[in-house]
Amino acid sequence: MKPALLKVEGLKKYFPIKGGIFNKTVAHVQAVDEIAFEVPRGETLGIVGESGCGKSTTARLLMRLISPDQGAVVFDGMEVGRSDGISVRDMRKRMQMVFQDSYSSLNPRMPIEGSIAFGPIVHGLQPSVARQRARELLAKVGLDPNLFIRRYPHELSGGQRQRINIARALALEPDVLILDEAVSALDKSVEAQVLNLLTELKQELNLTFIFISHDLNVVRYMSDRVLVMYLGKIVEIGTVDEIYDSPRHPYTAALLSAMPSMDPDKRTTVSPLTGDPPNPINPPSGCRFRTRCPFAERVCSEMEPELQPLSEQVSQKVACHMTNPSSGHTKVNSKES
Amino acid sequence: MAMNESPASPSSIDVTQVVAKSRNYWSTVLDRLSRDPVTLAFGAILLLILLSAIFADVLAPADPFKTSMIKRLKPIGTDGFPLGADELGRDMLSRLLYGGRLSLVMGISPVAFALVIGGFLGLVAGFLGGKINMAIMRTIDVFYAFPSVLLAIAISGALGAGIVNAIISLTIVFIPPIARVTESVTTQIRGLDYVEAARASGARSLTIIRAHVLANVAGPVFIYATSLISVSIILASGLSFLGLGTEPPNPEWGLMLNTLRQSIYVSPWVATLPGVLIFITSLSFNMLSDGLRTAMDIKL
Amino acid sequence: MFAYILRRIVYVIPIALGVTIIIFGLVHIAPGDPLNAVVPPDAPQETVELLIKAYGFDKPIPVQYGIWLGRAIEGDFGISFATGRPVAEAIASGVVNTLVLAVGAILIGMTLGCLIGALAGYFQGSWIDKLSTGFAIAGVSVPHYWLGLVLVIVFSVEMNVLPAMGMGPGGSREWAWDSEHLRHLVLPVITLSVIPIGIITRSVRATVAEILTMEFVQTLEAKGLRSGRIFLHVVANAAPTVLAVAGLQIGYLLGGSILVETVFSWPGTGFLLNDAIFRRDIPLLQGVILVLAMFFVFMNLVVDILQSIIDPRMSRG
Numbered sequence: 025m026k027p028a029l030l031k032v033e034g035l036k037k038y039f040p041i042k043g044g045i046f047n048k049t050v051a052h053v054q055a056v057d058e059i060a061f062e063v064p065r066g067e068t069l070g071i072v073g074e075s076g077c078g079k080s081t082t083a084r085l086l087m088r089l090i091s092p093d094q095g096a097v098v099f100d101g102m103e104v105g106r107s108d109g110i111s112v113r114d115m116r117k118r119m120q121m122v123f124q125d126s127y128s129s130l131n132p133r134m135p136i137e138g139s140i141a142f143g144p145i146v147h148g149l150q151p152s153v154a155r156q157r158a159r160e161l162l163a164k165v166g167l168d169p170n171l172f173i174r175r176y177p178h179e180l181s182g183g184q185r186q187r188i189n190i191a192r193a194l195a196l197e198p199d200v201l202i203l204d205e206a207v208s209a210l211d212k213s214v215e216a217q218v219l220n221l222l223t224e225l226k227q228e229l230n231l232t233f234i235f236i237s238h239d240l241n242v243v244r245y246m247s248d249r250v251l252v253m254y255l256g257k258i259v260e261i262g263t264v265d266e267i268y269d270s271p272r273h274p275y276t277a278a279l280l281s282a283m284p285s286m287d288p289d290k291r292t293t294v295s296p297l298t299g300d301p302p303n304p305i306n307p308p309s310g311c312r313f314r315t316r317c318p319f320a321e322r323v324c325s326e327m328e329p330e331l332q333p334l335s336e337q338v339s340q341k342v343a344c345h346m347t348n349p350s351s352g353h354t355k356v357n358s359k360e361s
Numbered sequence: 362m363a364m365n366e367s368p369a370s371p372s373s374i375d376v377t378q379v380v381a382k383s384r385n386y387w388s389t390v391l392d393r394l395s396r397d398p399v400t401l402a403f404g405a406i407l408l409l410i411l412l413s414a415i416f417a418d419v420l421a422p423a424d425p426f427k428t429s430m431i432k433r434l435k436p437i438g439t440d441g442f443p444l445g446a447d448e449l450g451r452d453m454l455s456r457l458l459y460g461g462r463l464s465l466v467m468g469i470s471p472v473a474f475a476l477v478i479g480g481f482l483g484l485v486a487g488f489l490g491g492k493i494n495m496a497i498m499r500t501i502d503v504f505y506a507f508p509s510v511l512l513a514i515a516i517s518g519a520l521g522a523g524i525v526n527a528i529i530s531l532t533i534v535f536i537p538p539i540a541r542v543t544e545s546v547t548t549q550i551r552g553l554d555y556v557e558a559a560r561a562s563g564a565r566s567l568t569i570i571r572a573h574v575l576a577n578v579a580g581p582v583f584i585y586a587t588s589l590i591s592v593s594i595i596l597a598s599g600l601s602f603l604g605l606g607t608e609p610p611n612p613e614w615g616l617m618l619n620t621l622r623q624s625i626y627v628s629p630w631v632a633t634l635p636g637v638l639i640f641i642t643s644l645s646f647n648m649l650s651d652g653l654r655t656a657m658d659i660k661l
Numbered sequence: 662m663f664a665y666i667l668r669r670i671v672y673v674i675p676i677a678l679g680v681t682i683i684i685f686g687l688v689h690i691a692p693g694d695p696l697n698a699v700v701p702p703d704a705p706q707e708t709v710e711l712l713i714k715a716y717g718f719d720k721p722i723p724v725q726y727g728i729w730l731g732r733a734i735e736g737d738f739g740i741s742f743a744t745g746r747p748v749a750e751a752i753a754s755g756v757v758n759t760l761v762l763a764v765g766a767i768l769i770g771m772t773l774g775c776l777i778g779a780l781a782g783y784f785q786g787s788w789i790d791k792l793s794t795g796f797a798i799a800g801v802s803v804p805h806y807w808l809g810l811v812l813v814i815v816f817s818v819e820m821n822v823l824p825a826m827g828m829g830p831g832g833s834r835e836w837a838w839d840s841e842h843l844r845h846l847v848l849p850v851i852t853l854s855v856i857p858i859g860i861i862t863r864s865v866r867a868t869v870a871e872i873l874t875m876e877f878v879q880t881l882e883a884k885g886l887r888s889g890r891i892f893l894h895v896v897a898n899a900a901p902t903v904l905a906v907a908g909l910q911i912g913y914l915l916g917g918s919i920l921v922e923t924v925f926s927w928p929g930t931g932f933l934l935n936d937a938i939f940r941r942d943i944p945l946l947q948g949v950i951l952v953l954a955m956f957f958v959f960m961n962l963v964v965d966i967l968q969s970i971i972d973p974r975m976s977r978g
Binding site for chain 3: 499500502503504506507508509510511514515516518519520591595598599602603604605615618622625626629630632633635636637639640643644646647648651
């Protein structure tokens with residue numbers, strides 16, 4: 025295994041909810057609850073899950089746009105935010121993010137050139153050099169600099185704006201790019217173009233991607249490895265083939281079976297997901313998925329399953345009592361589903 | 362704008378399509394304004410009033426302070442007194458022209474000052490959030506708990522009559538609403554993705570405010586402030602009407618309404634003239650502000 | 662939701678306290694010793710000292726504030742410097758007179774405002790709409806003290822059908838529901854109603870227009886509901902906003918009636934305020950402003966709570 029460029033350990037973020045007469049903190053939204061994973065250099069890690077599972081919060085925690093309550097983010101061996109590690113500011117030179125809403129990601133009053141050059145200028149680059157870099161980046165993302173350099177966001181289409189957001193993220197010459205639902209708001213044909221652009225850029229610039237999406241097809245197309253989140257926890261992680269061909273967690277299996285498929289031979293054998301995800305303020309005890317899991321048993325409400333490797337041969341890890349023979353669960357999930 | 366883009370090569374343009382010069386925001390605004398006859402008309406009226414106030418010494422036929430007991434309360438159209446004379450025999454036209462200066466200054470400057478002070482407070486509160494926001498906004502709320510007329514009169518009453526005191530009083534009255542609007546807009550913008558992106562690129566707060574927040578906050582706040590000018594003019598003249606603003610013998614529309622009031626049985630229509638000007642000025646500012654808002658497409 | 666109401670009430674208390682501090686402080690930042698209002702300049706030293714003690718001017722300011730506030734809560738606003746009578750009396754009668762004016766103005770404002778505003782909202786873009794909008798803008802742009810003057814000129818000076826001043830025959834200071842008093846009421850209440858008409862018209866128009874574009878109305882039309890029933894739905898949805906605006910206007914009118922009362926010499930709180938300022942009658946001044954401001958705060962609170970009851974979307978704020 026290649027050494028990890030990015031490592032996350034025990035990351036936790038609870039959002040306080042105020043209520044009552046004096047606006048005291050009465051409860052917490054358990055958005056991200058002690059997650060840990062690694063991303064080797066050059067890989068694309070896909071993160072999937074339903075809305076509200078904590079994907080976007082994770083992205084923001086990585087960028088330190090919000091501070092974690094607990095846990096650490098280790099970038100290239102240095103812990104972010106510690107004096108003996110790497111400062112948040114320096115980390116941001118090496119890791120950047122592309123947001124979902126292409127329009128609100130750009131300052132409506134600033135011409136494109138300014139938006140792209142802003143980051144480098146902030147970090148000390150000469151304005152003229154930064155502007156030159158902006159032009160080069162526009163060309164790299166497939167937009168003619170002469171036409172677009174002085175444009176304003178409202179004059180452009182969603183696809184064009186997202187390319188600009190990518191250019192803006194690349195302006196600081198980062199190693200890692202976090203794409204938070206970056207193509208979700210685009211039309212399908214435009215989405216394909218942007219995804220292809222991302223793939224080319226990743227090769228050319230030797231980037232590492234963290235690709236967050238709720239669209240399973242897109243994640244499959246882009247990722248090397250995939251991480252599945254549910255209600256703030258990681259339930260399964262593995263290579264894209266492992267996850268898509270032999271998912272071990274009931275949630276993953278259900279997600280995949282709910283994917284519309286063009287192949288009439290692919291019939292679902294696992295019962296699909298029912299109901300809405302439970303409340304992140306008061307998650308179910310033990311395994312958080314148990315209220316929607318067709319295989320839930322008593323042990324699932326008593327003990328929280330840990331993310332454990334399936335075996336020594338595969339990299340796939342699952343957090344489910346069924347894959348752990350010593351958990352006390354009566355069913356054992358060792359076959360293909 | 363149908364551009365053909367392919368992922369890794371510069372886009373190919375259809376040369377027959379004329380690429381419109383990048384129209385930036387302000388040219389769009391001016392364009393919309395130029396097609397709005399009502400707003401333009403009122404803008405012209407306002408300009409007229411402003412100019413006649415500025416050039417009062419050139420336009421006025423007589424000395425606004427010169428009294429004449431014989432000419433007291435002459436009606437409109439008297440020889441030498443095109444708009445009549447007031448209760449001390451002074452020429453109305455001249456006094457109205459010169460009066461415009463004080464009325465306009467007293468109406469506009471409080472809003473201008475409040476814009477700077479209230480805008481700053483709102484910006485800080487909105488951008489920093491948390492406890493500072495609470496401290497600033499709660500204090501503002503206390504002032505906001507007064508009806509504005511009452512507050513203006515109370516402060517003026519405490520400070521005493523006089524132009525400066527009236528301006529101070531009205532500035533204090535207008536700071537809370539402007540601060541509130543600024544805070545609200547700033548908080549909204551602060552939550553937008555491009556501000557987050559700016560933070561993500563490692564910029565410091567002051568830089569972010571200057572480069573991204575300020576330009577986007579200024580628009581709505583400025584429009585809101587202009588809508589307050591019409592209220593300010595009425596309040597300023599109102600203060601003078603009560604004797605709390607300008608002091609005699611200075612010409613000022615509100616004060617003139619006050620002193621002419623005694624004479625409504627003798628010369629009723631002359632007595633209404635200053636109010637007509639207050640009305641037109643306030644109305645014009647209102648219409649202009651509305652028109653600007655539509656042209657700038659601001660939703661408050 | 663009960664917690665929301667309680668929270669709103671608790672929240673108001675520091676604001677109200679702040680208001681009282683400002684009112685108290687205003688008087689003391691005024692140039693000139695408050696003493697001068699009550700003590701003749703040539704009084705002998707002993708008299709001066711006696712008066713200082715009697716009015717409590719010798720105590721430190723925070724203590725004076727505490728005493729004043731404590732008494733005010735009980736309804737004792739002190740003795741007027743000018744008349745020597747309890748301030749509470751003067752305020753009580755003044756408030757009644759001003760309320761007559763304010764409530765009258767609100768009723769007219771609501772009626773006309775809803776009518777015109779609804780018509781404008783229904784027939785957007787038509788001449789009715791343009792006319793009403795113009796009328797509404799004029800309503801908020803007109804200096805109402807001038808308007809009062811114009812009305813007096815037209816109806817009293819020129820046509821002599823309505824009285825120019827005062828509340829009733831012979832300078833009456835007590836309101837009564839008789840024809841004489843009502844005649845005196847006409848002009849001032851019309852004058853005062855112009856601003857609420859303007860504001861309510863604009864508000865109703867905007868609300869009605871917005872509701873009509875909402876999808877649920879179009880759904881109702883598609884289901885074949887008759888216009889009359891649709892109208893009721895619109896009214897039900899518009900009501901909270903309109904009531905809120907009206908409620909706020911009452912509070913505002915009470916505080917803002919001073920200018921109109923001055924024009925018409927209407928013996929209300931505004932008139933009292935005017936008096937108090939020029940005579941530097943501090944107890945009266947503080948008392949009147951306190952009562953008016955508190956009423957405004959109270960109205961805001963009531964509107965807030967009512968809105969949260971009527972419109973369930975609000976109560977989670």
